Amino acid sequence: MNGTPILTATDVVVEYPGKGFRAKPFRALHGVSIAIEQGKTLGLVGESGSGKTTLGRAMLGLAPVTGGAITFDGQDITHASRRQRRALSRDIQVVFQDPYTSLNPALEVGEILAEPLAVQGVAPREAKARIRELLDRVGLPQDAVHRLPREFSGGQRQRVAIARALALSPRLIVCDEPVSALDLTTQARVLDLFLEIQQDTGVSYLFVSHDLDVVRHISHDVAVMYRGEIVEQGPAEHVTRTPDHPYTQRLLLASPVPDPVRQEERRANRLRLLAEQREQDAQAGAIVGAVVAAPDDGAEGISVGDRVR
Numbered sequence: 001m002n003g004t005p006i007l008t009a010t011d012v013v014v015e016y017p018g019k020g021f022r023a024k025p026f027r028a029l030h031g032v033s034i035a036i037e038q039g040k041t042l043g044l045v046g047e048s049g050s051g052k053t054t055l056g057r058a059m060l061g062l063a064p065v066t067g068g069a070i071t072f073d074g075q076d077i078t079h080a081s082r083r084q085r086r087a088l089s090r091d092i093q094v095v096f097q098d099p100y101t102s103l104n105p106a107l108e109v110g111e112i113l114a115e116p117l118a119v120q121g122v123a124p125r126e127a128k129a130r131i132r133e134l135l136d137r138v139g140l141p142q143d144a145v146h147r148l149p150r151e152f153s154g155g156q157r158q159r160v161a162i163a164r165a166l167a168l169s170p171r172l173i174v175c176d177e178p179v180s181a182l183d184l185t186t187q188a189r190v191l192d193l194f195l196e197i198q199q200d201t202g203v204s205y206l207f208v209s210h211d212l213d214v215v216r217h218i219s220h221d222v223a224v225m226y227r228g229e230i231v232e233q234g235p236a237e238h239v240t241r242t243p244d245h246p247y248t249q250r251l252l253l254a255s256p257v258p259d260p261v262r263q264e265e266r267r268a269n270r271l272r273l274l275a276e277q278r279e280q281d282a283q284a285g286a287i288v289g290a291v292v293a294a295p296d297d298g299a300e301g302i303s304v305g306d307r308v309r
């Protein structure tokens with residue numbers, strides 16, 4: 001990383017309290033350190049349950065941070081008070097995965113976009129003009145203001161959610177799997193919208209996804225999570241094409257690729273990896289789960305019991 005960070009997390013630990021009497025707390029993050037550069041995107045990948053959402057929530061003050069520190073623009077926000085959080089919500093916003101549940105179904109789009117503006121005391125007249133600008137910005141028609149979320153497709157709803165996140169001109173948006181619920185064509189359009197917005201406004205993104213192709217497309221840097229730890233981070237091209245860590249290598253091999261040349265490359269890599277793994281196992285006598293035998297489209301999985309570190 002060469003530029004100035006807008007957000008840093010240093011050795012962040014998150015422990016969720018145990019449910020029920022005497023239940024043990026669950027440690028979801030084990031000392032995670034990352035930095036997001038101003039105007040850039042940090043992609044965060046990893047399998048389900050690795051802690052991606054938890055890290056995003058920690059930045060938003062929504063997860064119980066029990067160790068380490070988070071700074072925003074040089075200021076320690078690890079244990080920001082409610083009042084400080086309200087002020088921070090101008091600067092740090094969020095877009096969630098599911099466009100069907102993240103918008104209040106009872107409110108018209110105009111009301112949804114007016115909410116954050118009202119909370120920050122923006123005058124109604126100014127808010128109206130801002131809402132018109134926001135609809136233009138995300139490519140929705142002006143008459144959307146009087147329509148309910150259910151009258152829109154998934155992609156359009158996600159545009160509403162993006163407009164809402166942009167309402168107060170934030171400096172960082174935590175995007176938690178924002179395109180995973182969309183079909184491929186809509187995904188591409190929404191990703192382009194994220195890119196355009198970044199070019200125009202200089203906003204930074206933490207972009208959480210389980211999809212390496214999506215993350216490669218949108219990110220400058222990528223961090224890879226595995227069981228609550230960052231196992232690899234670096235420039236997006238490097239991490240998503242020629243990763244150093246065995247876990248990332250397997251993640252890469254597990255994502256489907258339609259291109260026949262890349263399929264062939266992957267098959268060769270897969271065989272090499274399997275051979276290396278067998279040799280390591282033979283040497284270490286370790287119990288390592290097998291990479292699941294793959295169909296020719298390269299869409300193999302990673303078995304749950306794999307020892308990858």
Ligand SMILES: Nc1ncnc2c1ncn2[C@@H]1O[C@H](COP(=O)(O)OP(=O)(O)OP(=O)(O)O)[C@@H](O)[C@H]1O
Binds near residue numbers: 046
């Ligand atoms: N509120 C909570 N209370 C207790 N445990 C939780 C809570 N939220 C998440 N966890 C646990 O923390 C771990 C990390 O979850 P998290 O949702 O951050 O993973 P993720 O990588 O975002 O997964 P996914 O891709 O499925 O969303 C999981 O084991 C999960 O069960």
